[in-house]
Amino acid sequence: GSEESELYHAQIHLYKHVYNFVSSMALKSAMELGIADAIHNHGKPMTLPELSSSLKLHPSKVNILYRFLRLLTHNGFFAKTTVKSKEGEEETAYVLTPSSKLLVSGKSTCLSSLVKGALHPSSLDMWGVSKKWFHEDKEQTLFECATGENYWDFLNKDSDSLSMFQDAMAADSRLFKLAIQENKHAFEGLESLVDVAGGTGGVAKLIHEAFPHIKCTVFDQPQVVGNLTGNENLNFVGGDMFKSVPSADAVLLKILKNSKEAISHKGKDGKVIIIDISIDENSDDRGLTELQLEYDVVMLTMFLGKERTKKEWEKLIYDAGFSRYKITPICGFKSLIEVYP
Ligand code: 2HI
Structure with a gap:
């Protein structure tokens, strides 16, 4: 009956969210193993024994590698194809997908350090202390509640840790x-x-390369x-962004914190360029919205930061007198937000 089917769907839905971390951690293992x-260095589809020996795994671990690859392949990180062995037999071999190409080191698009840091x-x-955090009256991050x-x-x-974070x-x-x-x-x-x-x-x-005169x-x-050290058109200034920000035609912010103060430093001819998430809870792409909402909670738990919906951006921008x-929308799940006086 439909009541049972609802129950089973609910169970699957719940378990899916409970065991989600296994997919995250298997991805991290894949990144650590290289x-x-x-597969990239092999230059052609790679069979399981080839992969296992290239990774210098203990021979007893080949089947474990197979089971990790099976999950990762299902999750879109690898794809399977067939190759002919020397004996003329068909063998399964693995190739990269667009997502696992982002784990190839040395490329400008390598995101391994992000995987490493985010899942460290x-x-x-x-x-572990989230319940305690909810019951406390202190205004502190979950990170601070856990570590002091x-x-x-x-x-x-x-x-x-600093270099891990900066690399990410x-x-x-x-x-x-x-x-x-x-x-x-x-x-x-x-x-x-x-x-x-x-x-x-x-x-x-990157901006300097694209626009050397700025x-x-x-x-x-x-x-x-x-x-x-920079050069003539690229210089580094140390300071506290919550006190004041050097003046310029444009301010670029990637995480917008204390936004009103930062914006109020701008002259009339300036603009603010923000790279951040604009959450769209009604998007047809539920996966994208889920990622944006997860990122919001990461910012909350680590920095008491937040991601905003389009409506919240609008309010913030107008309240600040712009x-x-x-x-x-740019870079997948982030947006370029241009704000004019
Ligand atoms: C490396 C990456 C991350 C991290 C710590 C690291 O903390 C992240 O990707 C997350 C979070 O999990 C993050 C993302 C953006 C940001 C700060 C943290 O501005 O060492």
């Missing part, structure tokens, strides 16, 4: 290169631009930019 690199115990352990310090202090005292953010930003090329109009006519929380300058360098300033914490804005 499966995508091995330092990003996950905090979830905020994420930035944690990064600043642990240089391995730099990798994420590199995909932005394509977005700049497709959205040149957003940067036309600007003479100067400041990238707030610009990290090690990955995005500013004077770009990377603004971030002194410990991040202190040792970095008169006009334009939202263009």
Whole structure:
């Protein structure tokens, strides 16, 4: 009957969300083992024994590799094809998909460091205290509730974690290169631009390459930019973005925090360029919306940050005294938001 069928569907739905982490962790294992690199370097479809020996796995683990690959293939990270063996027999072999090409190291589109950082115990352990966090009256992140310090202090005292984070953010930003090329109009006519929380300058360098005449300033914490040198049109400035931001024709923000203050620094001729998520809860693409909502919770738990819907962006922008804005979806799940005085 339909009641049972509803119950079974509900059970599947629940279990699917419970065991989702296995897919995340299998992806992380694939990244750590270097499966995508091995298939890429092989240059043609790769059989299971070839893959296992290239990865230097213990022979007893071939079948375990097979079972991980079966899940990852189902999830769209690898695809199967057939090749002829020396003996003329048909054999199954694995090839990369667009998603696993993003795990090939050395490419400008490599996102391995993002997988590593986002699924590192330092990003996950905090979830153990979420109940305690909900019952506390302190305004602190889940990360701080779990560890006693905020994420930035944690990064600043642990240089391995800091580089892991910076590598992840730099990798994420590199995909932005394509977005700049497709959205040149957003940067036309600007003479100067400041990238707030610009990290090690990955995005500013991309903008500098595409528009060499724009004077770009990377603004971030002194410990991040202190040792970095730029050139005539690319310079690094250390400071506290919550106190003040160097002035320029345009301010680029990738995570918008204390947005009103940041926006109020702009003169009348300027514009604010924001790269961020614009959540569309009614999108036909439920998977994309799920990702945006998950990202919102990551920002919440790590930084007390948030992602906004189009309506919230509009309110924020108008409340800050701006008169006009334009939202263009770019880079998959983020948007380019141009804000004019
Ligand atoms: C590396 C990557 C991430 C991280 C920590 C890392 O924390 C992420 O991808 C997530 C989160 O899980 C993140 C994404 C964007 C951002 C901050 C964190 O601005 O070391």
